[in-house]
Amino acid sequence: MQKFFQDLQGKLWIQLVELFNKLTSFYVETWQSTEPFRRNTADFFALASEYLNKTLEFAQVIIAFLFRKISELFVAANKQYDNTEPIAVNFSRENKLGAWLIIASLALSLLFWIWMIWHAKRNETGWKKSWIFFMLISGPFGALIYYIFRKRKKESDQDKHDKVMMSFFSPMHKNSKESKK
Structure with a gap:
């Protein structure tokens, strides 16, 4: 019995070796056949x-160009602000009533804006979020709209x-032609 198992083990080993050799040769052939594809x-x-x-x-050149242009815009804006600041200061010093009227109109427009947002929040039913978003984006002009x-x-x-109330309270003795006018 032991000899039978030894022969069986030997035959299995031979089969495994042949299978291993076939697999390795298949892998090598496959690797060699895919070499043009790998090169491509x-x-x-x-x-x-x-x-x-x-x-x-x-992209780096474009970003550098954009940053340079943005910095130039900031420099131009600072120059413009430096030029306009004395005008605003002089206007408020020379024309105190005008300055107070401008401040009051800005405060009133801000209060009107807040009041309309509050009104939309409390009283709108269908388009509440849309109206509030529109007013937040567009400011007091959106509140006016x-x-x-x-x-x-x-x-x-x-x-x-x-119309409903007038039709309800219209005199009963009128005929239909007069009531349609």
Whole structure:
């Protein structure tokens, strides 16, 4: 019995060795047959990395150009501010009533803006978030637009209400032709 198992083990070992040799030869042949593809892939990656480097260099030049232009804009804005600051100071010193009127109008527009945002928050039903977002983005002008639209909506609702009430309280003795006029 022991001899049988030893023979079986020997045959299995021979089969495993042959299988291992076939697998290694298959791997070697496959590796050698893919060499042109690997060479093309390496060329592709070299070309792609070169393109990426050129793209990054171009982006770096664009960013440097933009930063230079932005810094020039800041310098120009500072010069403009330095030139206009004495005008505002002189205006407020020479024209105190005008300065107070400007401050009061700015405060009133700010209060109106806050009041319209508060009104939209409390009273709007369908478009509340949209109106509030619009007013926050556009400032007091958005509040003025909201006020005009709200006023028109109230007037149209009041007109509908008046028509209903007038039709309800119209005299009963009028015929249908007179009531339609």
